[in-house]
Amino acid sequence: MNVNQYGKVDQEVVQKLEEILGSQFVATDHEKMEPYSHDEIADEKYAHMPDVVVKPETAQQIADIVKLANEKKIPVTPRGAGSGLSGGAVPIYGGILLSVERMNHIIEIDTENMMVVVEPGVVTNEINEKLKDYGLFFAGYPMSLETCYVGGNVAENAGGGKAVKYGVTERYIMGLEFVTPTGEIINVGGKLIKDVTGYNLRMLMVGSEGTLGIITKVIIKLLPVPKAQVDLLALFPDVQTAISVVPKIMTEGGVIPTAIEFMDKLSVHTSCEYLNESLPYQQAGAMLLITVDGSDEQIVERDYDTIGNLCMDNGAQEVYVADNYTTSERLWSVRRNIAEAFKVVSPHQSLEDIVVPIGQIPALMPEIARISEKYGMQIPCYGHAGDGNLHATPIKNPNDSMDEWNRKLPLALEELYRATLKLGGTLSGEHGIGHKRKKYMPIVKTEAELEFMRRIKRAVDPNNIMNPGKIFDV
């Protein structure tokens, strides 16, 4: 849709929004709106200012706002914590930015059914902090758990490091309340393990990136908290050797680890240098960071022995063991600080989110090396080896001008996506499409599939006001 077709946020609209919410929850001054103009993507070209920021507290208020937006043809962009990496929560056509930050209550902890009912603005980690005393936890959380909101997790169908064992967010979403793009409040699913009553709208909403409605309540399935956890850091001479161990852990070892994180040589060296880490990483060509958890220490000890021995028997140079918080933090900081470490090299980088079948990871590596060389930019590769989701991250060559970077990056990305597709993969595993990767959708999706999605969008959002310009153009 042409941006000119949208209505303007004028004084009358602001006044009506204030009537719905109270004036303190409607902001129009530049300074207050600026934080809502971008997400975690550093590149300013993906940012856009809203015309007004609103902070509702109830589903009814949201329904009223959405009805007003339809009447005035004003785009509404729902937003959680803004910790996304695809520009999904950025109001690229301006209009109303709807933040769910005030809807931050844990409504019910239902221990009998092992479920929790929360509002969308609850910080994901807070759920698990609250549940600690009950011996339960929400397992479908992403790496950004300390800042992200659960509503955003659902809208994005967030993944994370623990997907090998625990899957992604969708596995835990039992029910949703949401406001449709035309302003009705709908409840789908519930505390039911089985439910085949009609279309599975719950799963349609999960991962819809805020284009099909605004989530106002989430029912989440919980699991018992594992009592013990151990991390292993395995150093390998090269990627091939490291990756070949991954399937063996499950097939030969019979163990499903919680996480298998992968770091290539460039990532390992840059991060270790940045951290001044004294691990003997110099000879390492790749690392695996493997987490196992279980219901008691003996089980976990047996499992990490199995995995560690498999690594040693299959070419690992060394395997380190962390069975307490301090050492575990030390191991994980190598993985967590990769992005930060590369910011020292160059602040301009494109954090990608490609995903391939696990077995294809070694085949992908030479492709990445080829693209890296062709375009003269470093592309470190790290991520979730256990599920094939890799954050290959092109880094701007410090010697290149910005113009040069802006010219080269889309070309490099297109080649990266095509290489991924050829290996049976796709362009995003957990960050979503948003507007950052929208133009690359035709590379991985057929026109028939895209059109099917567009038809759904057109049917439920006739005025195209609900987070327009995301995933695909209508």
Next chain:
Amino acid sequence: MKLIVPIKQVPETGNVKMDEEKGTMVRDGVESIVNPLDLYSIECALKLKEEHGGTVTVISMGPPKAEKAIREALSMGCDEGILLTDKAFAGSDTWATSYVISEAIKTLGDFDLIVAGVRATDGDTGQVGPEIAAMLDLPIATFVSRINSIENGIMNVTRLVEGGYEQVKFSMPALITVVNEISFPRLPTLRGKQTARTKDIPVVKKDDLAIDSDSLGLEGSPTRVVKIMRPKVIRNGVILDVNKIGIKKAVEELVNFLEEKNFV
């Protein structure tokens, strides 16, 4: 070279919660770990062993579960571990603890060096190392940041002191406490863990040592805890409002402030 490393098991304080009312730490569900500052003394001892040959013995006084800390040290490469555990030891202050540990060390025969951490992260007293040295009548160098040489039974080390460094020489056997500059601790390896699991850790009780029962535990400790309170954090923040006093005056006052506090 025979090296001895006294270590302590402490509560994991990386993600600790405080009981706001009592002002004490919530210990329920808190993991116990090797005192993080003892990891440096373990590392220092292991490096010395690699360079000069010999053995590293870790010794810890604590409840039976302190065995876990000893196994962690063994998995890093220490050769033997000794656990001093007895109900009679419970509640000992630093003096009584040092007494028990030094008596236990006496039973180990000749040694060359005791390497201790500067302090434990829970009690934060930094007394046990120096007290052991005093009780065993050993030369001591605290806050050692570098070992320069060991020749003919003479040790040459650099100490971290207020405002700089100091180099000292002394004869061995001796005791040193080390700071984190000494060397970054290694991580336990898989093989280290597996070996450590099978090692026998002798348990030493009160009756195994020639010690005076009246000098043990809470009763035998000269320290009395009268009151525990949390210090009040006072921040005297000064706001220089540019809109009110103008940029020139604000900068002037900021510079004055920094000069007064010797920051510039």
